[in-house]
Amino acid sequence: MDEQVKSSGEKTVFQETDKERKKREKAEAKEKRAQEKREAKMAGGSAKKGKKKKRIAVVAALLLVAVFIGYSVVSSSLAKNAPMQVMCMEATEGDVEETLSTSGTVSSEESKTYYAPVGAAIAEMDISLGDEVAEGQQLVVFDTSDLESKKRKAELDASATANGYRSTQYQSNKNQSEYNEATVGLEELKNMAELQEQYVQGLTYQMEDERQKEKEQLQQWYGKLSQELEIQNNKLADARGEERQGEIQDVIRNLNQQIRDVSDQISDLSMSEGLKEKQRLIDAEKKKLEDMQEEISRREGEESSSEAGITDPYAKQQQADNVQSAQLTAGEARTELETAQEGVKAEFSGIVTKLGATANGSGSVLEGAVVSEGTELFTIESNQSVKVDIDVTKYDLAKIAVGQKADLEIAGVVYEGEVSKINRVAQQNSQGTPVVRAEIHILKPDSNIYLGVEAKVTIHTASAQNVITLPVEIVNADKQGDFCYVVENGVVAMRRLVTGISSDSMIEVKEGLKAGDQVVYDTSGMIMEGMAVTAVPMDGGAAGEGTDPGMQEDTGAGEEAGTQEDTAAGEEAGTQDGEGEEDTGTTAGEASE
Numbered sequence: 001m002d003e004q005v006k007s008s009g010e011k012t013v014f015q016e017t018d019k020e021r022k023k024r025e026k027a028e029a030k031e032k033r034a035q036e037k038r039e040a041k042m043a044g045g046s047a048k049k050g051k052k053k054k055r056i057a058v059v060a061a062l063l064l065v066a067v068f069i070g071y072s073v074v075s076s077s078l079a080k081n082a083p084m085q086v087m088c089m090e091a092t093e094g095d096v097e098e099t100l101s102t103s104g105t106v107s108s109e110e111s112k113t114y115y116a117p118v119g120a121a122i123a124e125m126d127i128s129l130g131d132e133v134a135e136g137q138q139l140v141v142f143d144t145s146d147l148e149s150k151k152r153k154a155e156l157d158a159s160a161t162a163n164g165y166r167s168t169q170y171q172s173n174k175n176q177s178e179y180n181e182a183t184v185g186l187e188e189l190k191n192m193a194e195l196q197e198q199y200v201q202g203l204t205y206q207m208e209d210e211r212q213k214e215k216e217q218l219q220q221w222y223g224k225l226s227q228e229l230e231i232q233n234n235k236l237a238d239a240r241g242e243e244r245q246g247e248i249q250d251v252i253r254n255l256n257q258q259i260r261d262v263s264d265q266i267s268d269l270s271m272s273e274g275l276k277e278k279q280r281l282i283d284a285e286k287k288k289l290e291d292m293q294e295e296i297s298r299r300e301g302e303e304s305s306s307e308a309g310i311t312d313p314y315a316k317q318q319q320a321d322n323v324q325s326a327q328l329t330a331g332e333a334r335t336e337l338e339t340a341q342e343g344v345k346a347e348f349s350g351i352v353t354k355l356g357a358t359a360n361g362s363g364s365v366l367e368g369a370v371v372s373e374g375t376e377l378f379t380i381e382s383n384q385s386v387k388v389d390i391d392v393t394k395y396d397l398a399k400i401a402v403g404q405k406a407d408l409e410i411a412g413v414v415y416e417g418e419v420s421k422i423n424r425v426a427q428q429n430s431q432g433t434p435v436v437r438a439e440i441h442i443l444k445p446d447s448n449i450y451l452g453v454e455a456k457v458t459i460h461t462a463s464a465q466n467v468i469t470l471p472v473e474i475v476n477a478d479k480q481g482d483f484c485y486v487v488e489n490g491v492v493a494m495r496r497l498v499t500g501i502s503s504d505s506m507i508e509v510k511e512g513l514k515a516g517d518q519v520v521y522d523t524s525g526m527i528m529e530g531m532a533v534t535a536v537p538m539d540g541g542a543a544g545e546g547t548d549p550g551m552q553e554d555t556g557a558g559e560e561a562g563t564q565e566d567t568a569a570g571e572e573a574g575t576q577d578g579e580g581e582e583d584t585g586t587t588a589g590e591a592s593e
Contacts, residue, residue, distance in 0.1 A: 088535040091517040097463040098501035104390035108381035116375040140344035154333035158326035175309035182302035193292035207278040229255040354379035391435035399461040409456040468509040485520040487535040
């Protein structure tokens, strides 16, 4: 295998040596022709004014020839399996910034619609549509005469309601005091009267028992006396002698007297001292009971009458609510008057962008018009806190974020801005495309900003420093992703890339390349993986200056085929009369464009 490679390598070297000889002979012939052309042009002495145009034409013609010859050489080289020359650039680190350009409309970030704070007549309101107002400026003055009367009436109603409540409370409290006085100890008094009644009843029963016992004792004594009298009468009948009879008769007389006394005592037992004392005690206790019952009756009467005059808790709460309601009404009338006296003032500086229903045909508000509370008066939008509204499609939505800086061109003046809000819902624009509304805050607005005008917007969406970058035109893409071609050991290889952010001309390469890699600068689509090539370094910064890389590649091949003489001739023609190489480079760039 190694021998085959070596043999192939030797054959390639032989072919290249033969080719170089042919090129040298052809180059000498072309150099001679170019020298003759230069001498002819110098002899012709063209005017200086037409030199630049001629240089452009010459260079353009030379470039076209170079392309044709380059293509022929490439075709010939491929046919002969000879390595072709390709323009390459070295992968280096640099900076890249991604931006999003669009347009939007200037609008205010602070807007307030003012409504009539009270129902009243407008005494003064001198503003028109488009007027500029200052913060704190008096915009509306109301006629407050009706509100002053309303406030006075509400205060009188509140005072009357409060006084009525106080009177009712006073009478209720008085009745409550009498009720308390009547009921305090009433139950105890009733209990005492009940006990007293029981006590008197007990004394009565006790006296009756004593009277009955004493009666029984007297009756027993009466029986004994009667029995003894009968015995003595019998003795008297049997007695002999007057003396004996006299003694018996004395005994009989004594017994009869005792019987009469006992009979009298039985007839009137209450007349005894013991029973009389007992009766006096019973009478005294009965008097106490009667006094208690009389006091109970008096208190119960006061309890009943005073209780009817006590306000129940629900009525009391209702009266208190009425007082509070009247006070609230008076407070509202007072606040309404104060609000009307204050009028309407601008809360911030801005522009009158809308007038309410009270405006006349000329765009002014009618003074003297009576408005209800809540009537729309006008709208003010701030011209100091402003923004630009833009619509973002789904393709750019992932690029923008709150906080990103932006450049805003408004009426020819550029302002600094910052993305302040991104809506979370899409809406369809006039073409039916779903778009997301975003807001860009203008950092330092001035008096030159007008609401509603169009603004050009450039959002700095992302940036990267010291990263591998490539011109966007040489980064290719297929179904598997991005890739580019590099030259490795004289052979074209495909490199899969992981790209990042990109500007209009450069793109960030996150993975797939390292600094120093030789990247093929091809836009013709003729380069394929596996081709044997010779890497030709590009001029420093050529890609970034807008020179067509495909033209450079063809020119390089043309130089290999012997077109160096024509190019040199063109450069010499472009540098005559002291205009130098710089003019030649500019002319070539113009021709390329």
